[in-house]
Amino acid sequence: MSAPPASQPTVLDEIVAGVLEDLDVRRAATSEADLRAALADVDAPRDPMPHFRDAASSVIAEVKRKSPSKGELADIPDPAALAREYAAGGAAAISVLTEQRRFSGSLEDLRAVRAAVDVPLLRKDFIVTRYQLLEARAAGADLALLIVASLPGDLLDRLHDYARELGLTVLVEVHDEAETERAVELGAELIGVNARNLKTLAVDPDTFGRLAPLVPADRVLVAESGIAGPTDVQRFVDEGARAVLVGEALVKQGAPRDAVAAMTGLTR
Numbered sequence: 001m002s003a004p005p006a007s008q009p010t011v012l013d014e015i016v017a018g019v020l021e022d023l024d025v026r027r028a029a030t031s032e033a034d035l036r037a038a039l040a041d042v043d044a045p046r047d048p049m050p051h052f053r054d055a056a057s058s059v060i061a062e063v064k065r066k067s068p069s070k071g072e073l074a075d076i077p078d079p080a081a082l083a084r085e086y087a088a089g090g091a092a093a094i095s096v097l098t099e100q101r102r103f104s105g106s107l108e109d110l111r112a113v114r115a116a117v118d119v120p121l122l123r124k125d126f127i128v129t130r131y132q133l134l135e136a137r138a139a140g141a142d143l144a145l146l147i148v149a150s151l152p153g154d155l156l157d158r159l160h161d162y163a164r165e166l167g168l169t170v171l172v173e174v175h176d177e178a179e180t181e182r183a184v185e186l187g188a189e190l191i192g193v194n195a196r197n198l199k200t201l202a203v204d205p206d207t208f209g210r211l212a213p214l215v216p217a218d219r220v221l222v223a224e225s226g227i228a229g230p231t232d233v234q235r236f237v238d239e240g241a242r243a244v245l246v247g248e249a250l251v252k253q254g255a256p257r258d259a260v261a262a263m264t265g266l267t268r
């Protein structure tokens, strides 16, 4: 797939436009004040960083039903059951895709997974407002994704600060050199290198090895997308990843617990 001409919206632009429309509907039903009140009923956020720093390879296992690049992946009628399998396999964190239109996810999935497992949970979505961060925390998330490519100017800084105020650990996602420099300058502790080009949706497994040397050693690097099994995990661990984020390969095969276990604990 080739990149669209400069004037045409990218897949990322289209996804964010849909996310904002869906957000209007939720905002009309639930005020920010209601969400703030709901924070009183959730557990204190779980900190995934000690595990990421201390363990050999950590797995962030994703609940992912479908995607713009691959279409339908798996039904996942019971995301809580899948999350229990991930946790039993040793997942260091679980990523729940909550975007509705392109990934068939929801905040309801996040709440169901929260009720089922005690591992840190990542709200994986296209977060461009403070409201979505509040929603994430109120639904029990411990981490939130911020994608540098979708947050121009100081919006990234403002959302990063707000997420930290809420006690969320932020996974700051990058795709190229400029975004990596931006994440480092922001002070991001946890940086995800996504091998999927969000303009073309093609996965380039060499992206991680190219960008990892730009990140100081005190930050934690996560390799994301296109990871099929332990051989891929070992490659990224050798290139400096402390964690991998895996969706498709886990939801498409029948033994997610064993698949997570096989990717966990690989050393350099």
Ligand SMILES: O=C(O)c1ccccc1NCC(=O)[C@H](O)[C@H](O)COP(=O)(O)O
Binding pocket: 011, 062, 064, 067, 068, 069, 070, 194, 196, 198, 201, 224, 225, 226, 227, 245, 246, 247, 248, 249
């Ligand atoms: O997965 C996609 O097609 C996609 C398209 C556009 C924006 C984001 C997309 N995916 C989100 C992710 O980052 C992945 O779900 C995650 O890295 C896991 O990837 P995989 O193991 O390849 O399912």
